[in-house]
Structures are given as structure tokens and as C-alpha cells.
Amino acid sequence: MPITVTDKCIGCKKCVPACPFGVIEMEGKRAIIKDGCTFCSACVPVCPVNAIDLTIDKKAGMNVDEYRGIWVFAEQQEGKVQGVGLELLGEGRKLADKLKAKLTAVLIGDQAVEAQAQELIYAGADSVLLVLSPQLKHYTTAPYATILSDLIGRHKPEIVLIGASTIGRDLASRIAARIKTGLTADCTGLDVDVADRKLLQTRPAFGGNIMATIISPQHRPQMATVRPKVMKKLARDPSRKGEIIKETHQLRAGDLAVKVLEIIKDTSVKVNLTEAEIIVSGGRGLGEAKNFALIEELAKVLGGAVGASRATVDAGWISSHHQVGQTGKTVCPKLYIACGISGAIQHLAGMSSSDTIVAINKDPDAPIFKVCNYGIVGDLFEVVPKLIAKFKG
């Protein structure tokens, strides 16, 4: 074990509550560290007599100084760059300026996406690496992973940011395993330590009950997937100049083994939940499927998306694409209106980082009221029509 409590221990017990994982116990007059220690080092500074020894001695992965620059993967679907890519360019710009590094966007797709490369410059990139081929029209894991891994190998960026969308999470984990570097999932906060160019990656864990800051000190690139709608995109600036570079690529044998046969559109989805600025969600309080019409109406008035709790999806009132929560989507809109949702912790995990939360529920003790900014205790069938009228007016 790289962590030990030495003979200096005086049995003061200060380290016991300091452990976020609760794995320090007293054995007589001495603290012992049990299984489950993640070597997070939270206990080390708490000890008044420096009795806790933590030595992290990793085999140095690579020469980290060879790696420079920040990359953003500009995810596209049906030829359209997704909002999260632009948000990451906004955040990447800030980090790049701090590090005095170059910000590069990587855009992969068929010929139709070429026109959007310039938009990525306007959104903050200094350069765009463009990989075009008819085979790359629709995302599939293997070819995209090969292309991005090979580009990383050639150009050696120090940071690679990817949206934590279904595509992004599928892709990033494959690449990180291939190039054997650290990857932090679903970050909601990023910063850099200018002195040693470490990326400080903050993310929720345990269903949002705790936040953890994670680093990859000895590996490059430092990879993170970032939750959509958390970072802010820059205002489009057509006076920005940048370079667009067409890159060649070579796929590996077997990269095209998985074939997309069909894409089934869900006609009930009018606005993509994860990209929406406003979400109106309905829960069990709606009583039956047809009452979702009320939620749809409020969403329409606000130009927002329709969300749903797990109970309503399980009951078959609405399709899974609308589900918010641990089982469904994690969302982070500017405004989240929860109607008739009690707020089970799995639901809260999916929406509690929204900017402003409005909750409507007839049970004054519903847990949703603990996370909301504005709560209205009342019958949603009375409150929601009034909200619709008021927002219209």
C-alpha cells in the first residue's frame, strides 16, 4: 500500500472524519487505513504530527513536455456541429489563453461538414483539423477513434476536450484506452494550473451527492468529457482568423465492421433535451398519458424541450428520449420546470445542476422543493395553465 500510518500516530482521531470514503478506523490508539482507500490524500494534511505517509510513485508514462495545445472535438450529427462543441471552444479559449497555447478544433464527417470549419474559427479556434470522407458521414466508434487517436499521436496536444454526449462518451473512452491516458467523465468544471499545465477536472459523482476534482499529472493528453450546457460559447466573431487544415487518414482493418442500418427518428422529440435552454418536465402527478399535452404546451410557449420522470416513461406515457435522470439524460438548462415530479434522487442527479429550477407539486414535503429556486405548492392542473397564461402575457 502506498499509504501508511507511521508510529508517529498519537491516536487523536482527526483523520477519521477527514476521509471522504470512511475507510480510516481506530485500532486501539492508532489509526488504520482499510480497503477502499483511493489515495485521495484528504487525510494527509489533517494529521497534526505528519504521521500519514502517502507516496505515489508511478512509472512515468511519457514526456509530458512534448505535448502542447488544447483540442476540442467538434461533434457533428447529420452534418451539423453540435452546441457542445461550440461551448467547449468557448471554455477551451479561456484555458488556452491561460496556458498561452493554441486552440484547435477537430471536425470529422463527410463533405457536407466542410463549410462549418470556418464557424469553428469564429467560435474561438485558432485552427481546425478537418477529416472528410463519405464513410465518415455517420458516427461509428472505430473509424472515429482511429482517426482521432492517430491525429493525437501525430500532433501531441496536451488537453483533449470532448462533449459528454452519447457519441462523445462512446468515443472518448475508446481513445483513452487506445492511447493509454487519463480520461475524466462528464466534467462540470475545468481549470488549469499554469505552473505545471495540469488540467483540473471537476465532476459530480455518487449521483451528484459529491464533487471530485481529478488530475492526470503524468499522462498526456489529459482527456475530459464535458457535460453539455455547462460551459459558455463565445459570441460568433466573423473577424477571427484561423487556419483550416485538411488531414489525411487511414483506417485499420475491421474499423468498418459495425454498420449503421437505420436511424429511427422519434417524432415526439421537437427539441433536443441535452441542448435545450429550457426544459419543462412532467412526472407521475400528471396522472395519465394525455395530460402530457399540458407540459408540451408550456414547453412550446417557452420554446423549450419536454422532459419526463422515469415513472412516466415506465408507464408508457412518453418515449425514453424524454427521460431525465440517472437512467435517462443528464441536463443542465437555464430553466428547468418540474411539474408533478416528487424528485427522487435519481431524477435530481439528472437535473440539479440546472441554473434555475421551478418546482410545482401538491406535496409540500416533496424532495424537489429542496433543490428548487422557486417552488409552488399546489395542483399542477391549476398552476401550469396559469403559468402558460402568464408567460404568454
Next chain:
Amino acid sequence: MDIIVCIKQVPDTTEVKINPATNTLIREGVPSIVNPFDENAVETALKLRDQHGGKVTVITMGPPQAKEALRHVMAMGVDEVILISDRAFAGSDTLATSYTLSQAVKKIGKFDLLICGKQAIDGDTAQVGPGIAEWLNLPQVTFVVKIEIDGKKLKAERLLEETNEIVEAPLPCVITVVKQINEPRTTSLKGMMRAKKAEIPTWGAEQIAADKFRIGMDGSPTQVVKIFSPPPKCGGKVYHGDVDAAVATVVGAIKERKIA
């Protein structure tokens, strides 16, 4: 059809609370469960076995007490279980975990399909399934909501953000499944009796021929440096009684902040 399922024992996160005085997780009395998405993975495997014959083997990496998770899936009806456990695995991040599991899979040998849950509810990374696929150099199909096997191929429907996608992939292959794919069966009395008596084999770093620089702390590029409670939502105001006044106030505040 031989299927391997990877599962994880997790604390029931619905029970995890923060001690506001010390800002730490209260783990005492928090029950351990099989990660819910992994139960869907086990159910998927059992259904495919029932249709096509073959064997379902479940592995988990964890401390000795993770045997309880293996006994649970044995009681659901899986054929074989193996615990992957060694002090040397402590401190593993997703890269080291996927390496370790892939080494165990190599030791098991031939299989047609490897199934994981889409993510674990404690870490929520969804990185280990694709990681295993990469270490084994196999295709991956993530977020699967429907699956059919046809000879040496699978046809799967993936649940994406706005759409569903139907893909075809050759076997062997790694898939991850979402909750919506099925309703996991409950444990049977017969299964529980069998699970109770079963000797569960444990493989350590040596048995799976692990490279010591790829496991545990040494094999983990990422490091947690800080853990803290999320900032509490402040300014929350709950209105009782007069609905008209409440609606007017809330809509007014939202319009004033130019959110809508």
C-alpha cells in the same frame, strides 16, 4: 453462445448522504448492491442463453465482499462466477479497471458476447465497457436497448439522444446496455440455495498475468485530488396558498432575469 458479463458492486447511492459538519460521505449503514444497469446486463445474457443455449459467466473486480454481488447474480441463474481481487488492484481508475477485466476475460478464453451495464451509479463514467473492448481489440456497441443474435452477427438498437440507431456488428463483440432493455428477473429460491453453497473462485494479478504497471495505482493515470459537497442551492423560495400570487411572482422573477 458463450457470454461474459462484467458487473460492479456499488453502494446504493440513493442512500449516500453528506455529513454537513465534516463535509464527507456517510457510508455507514449504506447497503451494497449490484449496479442496477449490470442487472440489466445479466438479464440480457440470461435471455440470450435461454434462446440460443450456451453459458453465462459473470466476473467482477472488487474486494472480497464483492462475492455477495456474484452470489446475487448466481441466484438470478448465471452459470459461473469469478471474483477478480487483489490488493494490487487498489486505486484503479477506469483505464486500469478495464485492463484488469480484459486480462480476466482473456484467461476465460473463447466467448461470443461480452455485456456491461452502460455505467455504474457510483462513478457514472460509462468508460469501462468501451475500455475493455479496446484492450480486447473488439468492436463495441454502446447504449443498447434491443438485441438479436443471428448466427455470427448481432443486430442491436441503440438509444441515442434524439433517435434510435440500428446497427449490425460481428461477433465476438462488446455491448453496454441501458435500463430500458429489460426488467431483470428476481432471484429464485433454488438459485439462492445454489449461490449460498457455491465456492467462488478468486483470481489475483498473477492468475490473470497482469502487467504490474497497468494495474492499481501504477496503471491509473487519473488521481482524485479533492472531494467536496456540491454548493447547496440557495435562495430557494417555496410558495404556499395563493397560487395566482405565486405564479405572478415566479414568472416575474424569471422574466426579470431574462431566462424566458
